[in-house]
Amino acid sequence: MINMKKKPSLTSIFSLFSTGITIVTNGNIKANYFGCTINSFSSVSLNPPMFLFCLGNYNNYLKTFKLGSSLNVNFLSFSQKKLANKFASKIEQRWQDSVYSLGKNKVPFFKSSLGVIEGKVQKKIKSGDHTIIISQITDFYKLSAKKPLIYYKSKFQTI
Ligand SMILES: Cc1cc2nc3c(=O)[nH]c(=O)nc-3n(C[C@H](O)[C@H](O)[C@H](O)COP(=O)(O)O)c2cc1C
Structure with missing residues (x-):
């Protein structure tokens, strides 16, 4: 039986869906x-x-x-947990002491990631309190075969 009295918060339901973690970068x-x-x-x-x-x-x-601007998506490894926290906190400190390389598109990426996708923004759709950014993939590369960084129940984990 579903307990209708104990309605969970929407965020607690979303937190049951495990995801990978990325850092999206732009700027050249x-x-x-x-x-x-x-x-x-x-x-x-x-x-x-x-x-x-x-x-x-x-x-x-x-x-x-x-529209048309370049961006990169870094698929993070468990070893990049600190970087994931850093790039979710104070904007002024994100690039301080962060080691990065430049993609073919001159946008920064992190070499210790599992892999990187380079892209160009194609469409932006405002949906509620977020905007969906749809991008074309212009290049992609595999970098390391480490364990992935997973987000589940509001915590970083791995498999
Ligand atoms: C695990 C995790 C996942 C996140 N995913 C998103 C996301 O998909 N979209 C988003 O806008 N912010 C997401 N955030 C929040 C941003 O990383 C960042 O903390 C937030 O945008 C505040 O940054 P600001 O200081 O630039 O406003 C996520 C944060 C964490 C810790």
Whole structure:
């Protein structure tokens, strides 16, 4: 029987869906670099190759994801747990002491990630308090065969 009196919060239901963790980056000059820990990534299409993620409408950097602009998605390994916390906290400190490389598109990425997808923003759809950013995939590479960083029940875990 479903206990109708004990209605869980929506966030506690969402937290039962385990996801991988990414850091989405954009900007192609140092002064404009942005990065954010994101678990709303999803693959969309193989042909043409596309993915999406959702960014809060409150995010000051939403406007930097202009149509046609470049971005990277880093699939994080468990060893990058600290980096995931860093890129979910204070915006001014995210790039301080963070070791990064530049993609073919000149956007930063993290070499210790499991893999990276390079893309270009194709469509933005405002949906409730987030905006769905749909992007074309322009390149992708596998980097390391470590254990993945997983988010489940509001905690970082691995498998
Ligand atoms: C595990 C995890 C997943 C997250 N996923 C998203 C997401 O999919 N979309 C989003 O807008 N923010 C997400 N966030 C929040 C951002 O990383 C960041 O903390 C938030 O945007 C606040 O950043 P701001 O100071 O730039 O506003 C996530 C945070 C964590 C810890």
